[in-house]
Amino acid sequence: MHNINRISYQKLGIALALLILAMLVVVPLFFIxxxxxxxxxxxxxxxxxxxxxxxxxxxxxxxxxxxxxxxxxxxxxxxxxxxxxxxxxxxxxxxxxxxxxxxxxxxxxxxxxxxxxxxxxxxxxxxxxxxxxxxxxxxxxxxxxxxxxxxxxxxxxxxxxxxxxxxxxxxxxxxxxxxxxxxxxxxxxxxxxxxxxxxxxxxxxxxxxxxxxxxxxxxxxxxxxxxxxxxxxxxxxxxxxxxxxxxxxxxxxxxxxxxxxxxxxxxxxxxxxxxSLISGKGSRGRLYRxxxxxxxxxWVFVAGLLLFSVGVPYFSIIAASLLKLRGVGLAWNNLTLQYYVDLLTWGSKSMQALMNSLSLSLVAATISVLLGTYFALMISRSKTWPQRITDLFSLLPNTVPGIVIVVGLILLWNSPWMPIPLYNTYGMVVLTYVVFFLPYTVQYVKSNFAQLDESLFQAGRVFGGSATYIFRKILLPLIIPGMLAGWMMTFTISVRELVASLMILPPSMETSATYIFSQFEQGKVSLGMAMAVISVGLTTLMLLGINKLSAKSKL
The missing domain is CATH 1.10.3720.10 (MetI-like)
Structure with missing residues (x-):
């Protein structure tokens, strides 16, 4: 009887996941x-x-x-x-x-x-x-x-x-x-x-x-x-x-x-x-000497990778953000911090754009993790066709150019028959970010979950653990690394998202990405590069803080 109830709840959960994904992803793509x-x-x-x-x-x-x-x-x-x-x-x-x-x-x-x-x-x-x-x-x-x-x-x-x-x-x-x-x-x-x-x-x-x-x-x-x-x-x-x-x-x-x-x-x-790689027997990592x-x-590999992935582009970005005149080139007397002073002035247009980016990304990343974890658990190991369809639907946003799926979302949520007036609001931006970046959380959590042995959950049920207890004490601690990785990935991509922001943002609203883009369009490369340095720097500090808290929680 217990197994029958569990299977019924699982079918209901998959049906709900399919319904949510259909509204978020499938219907907009159908319009396209x-x-x-x-x-x-x-x-x-x-x-x-x-x-x-x-x-x-x-x-x-x-x-x-x-x-x-x-x-x-x-x-x-x-x-x-x-x-x-x-x-x-x-x-x-x-x-x-x-x-x-x-x-x-x-x-x-x-x-x-x-x-x-x-x-x-x-x-x-x-x-x-x-x-x-x-x-x-x-x-x-x-x-x-x-x-x-x-x-x-x-x-x-x-x-x-x-x-x-x-x-x-x-x-x-x-x-x-x-x-x-x-x-x-x-x-x-x-x-x-x-x-x-x-x-x-x-x-x-x-x-x-x-x-x-x-x-x-x-x-x-x-x-x-x-x-x-x-x-x-x-x-x-x-x-x-x-x-x-x-x-x-x-x-x-x-x-x-x-x-x-x-x-x-x-x-x-x-x-x-x-x-199945994780079971009740436990495992230990092996570190090679x-x-x-x-x-x-x-050392050479890691240093070289840091040099080419971070050092070279950011040397150019920072240098461009400090130059008074681009034509003069690299010279000590051609450097200035005035662009940063202008950008960080509280109440300025640039500061408002930066705060918009951070707040939108925080909300979108949190919603994506909650939905993505739910979908990943429903997908499980993709043994049944409803699970495979759920897996496919969750991956669809990453299979088409962002500019196209944005148009599909606009066509859907701006339709005359749509009862929720979401278009041209803050909520529409959050919804678009969630749809765009949901696949990352799903794939990270699914990757972790696929390696958990079923014996872990069977042991919990044998000793009288309820479904809530098993989820809280066994499943959740083991998938938290995937959830954190998905949250970090979603947050970092949302902060720099350009295509969706350009097409979805309300007229009076800007993010750091659209601010940078508009500065480039106006020929103010130094101002745009300065905003790029600030937004990435703030994001890095936030992620370092999260990484430190995560490391402490493992002690």
Whole structure:
């Protein structure tokens, strides 16, 4: 009887999750899909494909796919060694570096791209510092440079997923391989990699869809090197005259189809390579003792990654924010702090924009964590088709460009029949942020939950624990790391969100991202860069505080 009631409650929970996700995600995307296949007179299901072929946009489509694949490879080369270092060596005690490695992801993509452009362009900062570098800098403005910029921006996301998975794996299985004569490479290839594959597939999928849905870097660096992708073309058809929303949504539909196919492959991998790693027996981590040359190699890798992901772009950003005159270049007598004084004046337009960003992001991140955790628990291990559909719906916001899903939300929430007057309000901005970034929390919590052995919950029920007790004493403590990672990720992305803010914000409201964008539009690059430094700095301090509180709670 108890099991019947539990199954009934679970079915009710999944039904409620599907209903919420349908209103938040599916219905807006349905509006987009109908716009792409219905011209007003007839329904043409092949219209999106015909738009791609007739307008010679197939090359742009393959540019997007190839860019996504290359960035997944790039982020893997950066994130996998880093995750192993911070999960399997004594570097694990340097938890504060987790927040430092989040700085690239907290930086708006168009800001990071502009930082690299200012640094590497002809007569840029590196040529001013090292004149002989003019031989190397032209090589950077190519596909290689674009992949490098986006990989350095996105690797923290994959790093957090892989590091958490490595911690969950523990060290006993590797020790068993060593006892039976297996070398480090053998145990890594035959033990760690199969156990890590499910989490990696999940993270790689989100990196891929984040790359092909990115607008900031293609709009800045991509345009400069002549590498066009679907997001830049969609933006062109929506923002430039003559506006052709039909073509824009047709391209979005093709992009969505490609991402759904990749999502299906990811689910197959996850089902095949998901294992229960945490059980009532407990596990302990294994920390490898590094030799001197290995420690030196780790230092070089970590320092180099910090240099290129944080040092170079932020040197350019800070330098640009301090220059009185850009034409004069780097010179001590050309530096000023006046832009920061103007921005931090209480009651100023810039300070109000900064406070708006922080408050919106705090509310959106908290709601996303609560909803995302609920959805992840309902999805469980995706054994039934309702759970798989819930998983798919939760991932959909990351499979289309932000500018397109925003239009879908506007069409839905501004409809005459909508009883809730949410459009053009503070709540609409929060709702849009939640829809945009819900997949991150779902995937982080789901990754943690998938590795919990069912015996933990069976033990709780055998000893008379109620469902509430099991959730509070067993489940919640084990998924809190995933919840915190999801909250941090959602908060940092919300602070820098540009596309949704530009289209959803009420007329009298600005955020730090829209403020920066407007300063660039007006040619005030130094003022925009100063705001970028302040907003990222405040976000970093908040995350360091959360990281410290989290570390204390584990003691």
């Amino acid at each position: 899909f109908m716009t792409s296949v219905y011209s007003g007179q007839e329904l043409d299901m092949m219209a999106p494909l015909r738009v791609i072929m007739e307008n010679e946009l197939s090359q742009v489509f393959w540019n997007s796919i190839w860019l996504g694949i290359c960035v997944v490879v790039g982020t893997t080369l950066l994130a996998l060694p880093l995750a192993w270092i911070f999960a399997r060596t004594d570097w694990a005690r340097h938890t504060w570096l987790d927040v430092v490695f989040m700085i690239p992801f907290m930086t708006p993509p168009y800001i990071g791209s502009m930082g690299w452009i200012l640094f590497m362009q002809k007569n840029g900062y590196i040529e001013q510092l090292i004149p002989s570098s003019s031989i190397v800098t032209p090589v950077f403005f190519s596909m290689f440079g674009m992949v490098a910029i986006m990989s350095l921006h996105l690797f923290p996301f994959l790093y957090l997923i892989l590091r958490n998975a490595l911690v969950q794996i523990g060290g006993s299985k590797e020790e068993a391989a060593s006892v039976h004569g297996g070398s480090f490479l053998y145990s890594f290839r035959r033990v760690v990699m199969p156990l890590l594959l499910s989490s990696y597939a999940m993270g790689a999928l989100l990196v891929f869809v984040k790359t092909i849905a990115e607008f900031g870097t293609p709009a800045t660096f991509g345009r400069k090197i002549g590498y066009y992708v679907l997001t830049s073309e969609i933006h062109k058809y929506i923002s430039s005259w003559p506006i052709d929303f039909g073509k824009a949504t047709s391209m979005a539909s093709i992009l969505l189809t490609a991402c759904l196919m990749i999502w299906y492959v990811q689910t197959l991998v996850s089902q095949r390579y998901t294992y 590094l030799q001197v040359w290995q420690r030196l190699l780790v």
